[in-house]
Amino acid sequence: MSFDVNEIRKDFPILEQTVNGRPLVYFDNAATTQKPRRVIDKIVEVYTQYNANVHRGVHTLSNRATTAMEESRKTVQAFINAESEREIIFTRGATESINLVANSLGQKYLSADSEVIVSEMEHHSNIVPWQLLENQGKTKVVKWAFDDRGELNLAELEELITDQTKLLAICYVSNTLGTINPIEQIIAIAHSHNVPVLVDASQAIQHFPIDVQQLDCDFLVFSGHKIYGPTGVGVLYGKEQWLNQMPPYQGGGEMIETVSFGGTTFNQLPYKFEAGTPNYVDIIGLGEALRYVNSIGLENIAAYENELLKYATDKIQTISELRQIGTAERRASVLSFVADCAHPFDIGSILDKLGIAVRTGTHCTEPIMQHFGIPGTVRASFAFYNKIEEIDVFYEGLKRAIKMFK
Amino acid sequence: MMTELEQRQQQVIEEFSVFTDWMDKYEYLIELGKELEPMPDADKTDQNIIKGCQSQVWLTANFADGLVTFRADSDAIITKGIIGLLVKVLSDLPPKEIIDADLHFIDAIGLRENLSPTRSNGLVSMIKQIKMYALAFAS
Numbered sequence: 001m002s003f004d005v006n007e008i009r010k011d012f013p014i015l016e017q018t019v020n021g022r023p024l025v026y027f028d029n030a031a032t033t034q035k036p037r038r039v040i041d042k043i044v045e046v047y048t049q050y051n052a053n054v055h056r057g058v059h060t061l062s063n064r065a066t067t068a069m070e071e072s073r074k075t076v077q078a079f080i081n082a083e084s085e086r087e088i089i090f091t092r093g094a095t096e097s098i099n100l101v102a103n104s105l106g107q108k109y110l111s112a113d114s115e116v117i118v119s120e121m122e123h124h125s126n127i128v129p130w131q132l133l134e135n136q137g138k139t140k141v142v143k144w145a146f147d148d149r150g151e152l153n154l155a156e157l158e159e160l161i162t163d164q165t166k167l168l169a170i171c172y173v174s175n176t177l178g179t180i181n182p183i184e185q186i187i188a189i190a191h192s193h194n195v196p197v198l199v200d201a202s203q204a205i206q207h208f209p210i211d212v213q214q215l216d217c218d219f220l221v222f223s224g225h226k227i228y229g230p231t232g233v234g235v236l237y238g239k240e241q242w243l244n245q246m247p248p249y250q251g252g253g254e255m256i257e258t259v260s261f262g263g264t265t266f267n268q269l270p271y272k273f274e275a276g277t278p279n280y281v282d283i284i285g286l287g288e289a290l291r292y293v294n295s296i297g298l299e300n301i302a303a304y305e306n307e308l309l310k311y312a313t314d315k316i317q318t319i320s321e322l323r324q325i326g327t328a329e330r331r332a333s334v335l336s337f338v339a340d341c342a343h344p345f346d347i348g349s350i351l352d353k354l355g356i357a358v359r360t361g362t363h364c365t366e367p368i369m370q371h372f373g374i375p376g377t378v379r380a381s382f383a384f385y386n387k388i389e390e391i392d393v394f395y396e397g398l399k400r401a402i403k404m405f406k
Numbered sequence: 407m408m409t410e411l412e413q414r415q416q417q418v419i420e421e422f423s424v425f426t427d428w429m430d431k432y433e434y435l436i437e438l439g440k441e442l443e444p445m446p447d448a449d450k451t452d453q454n455i456i457k458g459c460q461s462q463v464w465l466t467a468n469f470a471d472g473l474v475t476f477r478a479d480s481d482a483i484i485t486k487g488i489i490g491l492l493v494k495v496l497s498d499l500p501p502k503e504i505i506d507a508d509l510h511f512i513d514a515i516g517l518r519e520n521l522s523p524t525r526s527n528g529l530v531s532m533i534k535q536i537k538m539y540a541l542a543f544a545s
Contacts, residue, residue, distance in 0.1 A: 346484050
C-alpha cells in the first residue's frame with residue numbers, strides 16, 4: 001500500500017488543533033501516542049451499547065462485553081504471535097506486568113543469593129520492581145552497563161551470568177536513547193545458560209513487528225497507550241509453562257475457582273492473574289487499536305518512521321550547540337539531545353510556546369543520565385502520523401530557542 | 407499608602423504589561439535569569455535545594471537588621487528568571503511581611519496559568535520555601 005501521511009492524520013482528531021496559536025507538533029510519542037477515531041468510537045460503542053461486567057454473566061449484555069474482551073485477547077495473541085491466548089494476561093500497563101512477574105516469580109524462584117541482571121538503560125519500571133525484591137532480601141540486582149553510544153556489549157553479558165542468575169530483564173528499545181537491542185541474540189545467550197528473559201517491549205511494539213515465538217522470550221510486556229490504545233491497559237505475555245508455575249499476584253474475584261474459609265483454589269490461565277473486574281472497556285479499545293495498526297501495517301510504519309528519524313537526526317547534527325545522546329547504530333523513533341547553553345527544561349519550555357510538544361528531563365531513566373553526567377535530555381519521539389514538515393518546524397524552533405539562551 | 411511589597415509587585419506587573427507575546431515574556435525571564443547574581447558553589451548544597459522542580463533550584467536566606475535577604479540559583483535559565491522574580495519581590499523585607507504576602511503579581515503576569523504543571527508545582531515549592539524561611543526567622 002502507499003503510505004499517505006495526510007490521509008493517516010485524518011484518523012487522529014487531536015492532531016487538528018493549534019497550541020499557543022500554532023499548529024500542534026506532537027513529538028512526545030514515546031510518552032504516549034494519540035488515539036485514532038476508531039479507538040475512541042469503540043470505547044463510546046461499549047459504553048453506549050453493551051457495557052456490562054464481563055465473565056460469569058448470564059445476560060446478553062454481559063455476554064457481548066465478554067465476547068468483545070476475549071476477542072481482544074485473541075487480537076493481542078495474533079499480534080505478537082503467542083502460541084495460545086492463555087499466555088496473554090491483561091494488566092494496567094507495562095509497569096504492572098513487570099511487577100506481577102517480579103512478585104510472582106520472586107515468591108517462588110528467587111532467594112537471597114539469586115541474581116537478576118538488569119541493563120543500565122532500563123526504564124525505572126524495569127529496575128525498581130527488582131530492587132524492591134532486593135530490599136526484601138529475595139535477590140541481588142546486577143547491572144549490565146552500556147557504552148557511550150548507548151549499546152550493550154554481548155560479551156559482557158556472558159561474563160555477568162553466573163550460576164545464581166535467575167532472570168535477565170531488558171528493554172527491546174530504550175525509551176531515552178532509542179537503541180534497538182539485539183534482543184534475539186541476547187535471549188539466545190541467556191538461554192544457553194538456562195536464564196529466562198523478560199523483554200520490556202513498551203518502546204518496540206508500536207514500531208516494528210514482534211513475534212514472541214521467534215524471539216523465544218519467556219516474558220514480554222507492553223502498555224496499550226503507547227500503541228494508539230487507551231491508557232490503563234497493558235499486556236503481559238508469558239510462556240504458559242512459566243505462568244502455570246507462578247503463584248497468583250493479586251487475590252480477588254475472577255482469579256479463583258472456588259473459595260471457602262477452608263481454602264481457595266485458583267482459576268485457569270489467563271484468569272488466574274486477572275483479579276477483580278478487568279478494565280474490559282479499554283481492553284476492547286486496545287484490540288481496536290491493534291486492528292488499526294494492522295490495517296496500516298507495521299512494516300510500512302517502520303519504514304516511514306525510520307525516514308523521519310533519519311531526517312531529524314541529520315537536521316539536529318547540523319546544529320553545533322546540540323549534542324545527541326544515544327548514537328547506537330540501530331535506533332527506533334527516539335532522538336535525545338542536550339545543549340551546553342541551556343537546560344533541557346529551558347528548551348522544552350520555548351518549544352512549547354511554539355506549539356511543539358517534546359519531553360524534557362530524565363524520562364524515568366536516571367541511571368542513563370548518571371552514565372552521561374547530564375541533568376536530563378530533550379527528547380523528540382516520532383510516530384507514523386508525524387510529517388517531515390513538522391521536523392522542519394521543530395528545527396527552526398530549536399534554532400530560535402538556542403539563540404535566546406546563548 | 408502602598409507598602410514596599412505592593413510597590414514591587416506593581417512594578418513587575420508594569421514591566422510585564424508591555425509584552426503581548428509569550429516569547430517576549432520568556433525573553434524577559436531569560437534576561438532576569440542571566441542577570442541574577444550566581445550563587446557561590448559552596449551554597450549549592452542538597453540542603454538548599456528546593457524539591458518539586460524539574461530543574462535544580464537552590465535558595466538561601468539571611469536574617470540581619472530585621473530583614474530577610476534571599477539568594478537563589480538554578481541550572482535552568484527560565485527557572486532562574488522565575489525564582490529571581492520572587493527574590494526581587496520578597497527579598498529584604500521583614501519576616502512578617504513575607505509570611506503574609508499575597509503574591510497576586512504571579513496571576514497578573516500570567517505565570518501561574520502558563521507554566522506547565524511540573525513547573526507550576528516548582529513555583530509553589532519556591533514560594534513555600536521562601537515563606538518557611540521567613541517563618542523560621544520570625545520566631
